[in-house]
Amino acid sequence: MQVYGKCLIVVADGANARLFEERRRGGPLKEQAGWIEDLKPVDVAVPAKGRVFERFGQGSHTVEAASPKDRSETRFLETLAARVDRLIVSERFDEVILIAPPRALGTLRTSLPSASLKRLGPSEAAERCGETPAALRTVIRRLRSQP
Numbered sequence: 001m002q003v004y005g006k007c008l009i010v011v012a013d014g015a016n017a018r019l020f021e022e023r024r025r026g027g028p029l030k031e032q033a034g035w036i037e038d039l040k041p042v043d044v045a046v047p048a049k050g051r052v053f054e055r056f057g058q059g060s061h062t063v064e065a066a067s068p069k070d071r072s073e074t075r076f077l078e079t080l081a082a083r084v085d086r087l088i089v090s091e092r093f094d095e096v097i098l099i100a101p102p103r104a105l106g107t108l109r110t111s112l113p114s115a116s117l118k119r120l121g122p123s124e125a126a127e128r129c130g131e132t133p134a135a136l137r138t139v140i141r142r143l144r145s146q147p
Contacts, residue, residue: 005094012100014073016129029133081111088116098123
């Protein structure tokens with residue numbers, strides 16, 4: 001078990017993110033708001049690709065499966081993953097822990113390059129953006145104790 005490695009904790013959802021630094025395993029979490037202060041979700045006001053009208057009646061539906069909100073969340077999470085990748089290298093993190101709702105967690109994992117994925121530690125699929133650092137430490141301790 002590595003005791004002195006630096007760990008980056010990413011707590012995110014589709015519109016918000018918080019980054020914490022843990023300098024030693026089990027130590028206090030220090031929120032690093034400056035690392036992502038310029039990262040804001042992008043509102044997508046692009047109209048849908050097209051509409052399909054029913055042959056009979058008044059019905060119609062869009063052709064595109066993803067809504068503008070889904071596209072905005074995906075773009076935000078991909079940008080966050082790129083920022084996390086740069087931070088892993090520049091700040092020399094040994095481990096990364098991701099905490100996000102299931103869809104956001106999947107997007108973050110698929111958006112991280114393979115070099116960063118090698119440093120990926122335990123993850124949790126849950127909404128915890130509003131948690132205090134003390135509550136997050138409890139969650140991280142529980143994640144690390146699971147087999």
